[in-house]
Amino acid sequence: MVSSSEENITRLGEADTVTGSTMRSCFGKAAGSRLAVAVLALALAGCADTKGDPMQTVRDSLFYDGLAAFHEGYYKEASIRWERAAHFGDGEAARNLGHLYRQGLGVDQDAAIAVAWYQIAADAGVVSAQYNLGMLYMSGGAPNLAPNPSVGMYWLNKAAAAGLPPAKAELERLAAAASEPKPEPVATPVVAMPVVAAPDPAPAPAFVDTPETARAQVGSYRSRKDAEADWKRVRKPGLEPEIIEVNMGERGRWYRLLAVGTPDAVEAYCDYAAKQKVGCWPGRSRQP
Incomplete structure (x- = not known):
């Protein structure tokens, strides 16, 4: 994929970027999702072992057709292909839909729908989706997604435990910010002294948008x-x-x-x- 401004839209190989037919996963439950139709289709598709699964070629075909459309700049067409692949149980396609909705590429920008697709992919074990889901919950996505730091920390910890470097870096940054000494309250001095503001904590890592494969x-x-x-x-x-x-x-x-x-x-x-x-x-x- 390709430039740093684009998503890690390719299939993730364990640094999270795409693997091919060797890394297939079925969906887990999508809690709080606005995508009831997607969840229903998922339930119908089932969660069988994908080894020898005849639907695997269908998922691959839809995923790579969407990937080709994305690279050509046809983001709406990519979203259609990936949504079909996601309904058939492709967690990486669900992750890519989260990218599209988060950035408003080919679809209306909507953080809540991005969270719903990231949730499906994260439940399926896609590590970069777990990290992006955690980051969205930490910061929120105004105006339609309120921050939820406790849920955000859960997913950041899960991604870090799976070995994703940006998740580890974000947890270290948050821990360092929390450990900074707080100023002790003091009585109002007779002569006011200038107050030097503490430096802002280091910025959080960007979303995982650049493929390693x-x-x-x-x-x-x-x-x-x-x-x-x-x-x-x-x-x-x-x-x-x-x-x-x-x-x-x-x-x-x-x-x-x-x-x-x-x-x-x-x-x-x-x-x-x-x-x-x-x-x-x-x-x-x-x-x-």
């Missing part, structure tokens, strides 16, 4: 063997292949080949791909 689609193939062969042709240092099987109905089964690595490595590959006229989708973000 990125993906670019190299191409689609009629067989896994063809996808594996093409990877041998285009592979670059610092990238790993990921092959996703997609059932295209009457068109049969196709295999998507993705290049997976750090954002810098994926961007370097896309630059190379553009010169060689080979696949790299999505590439750099463009406005419609």
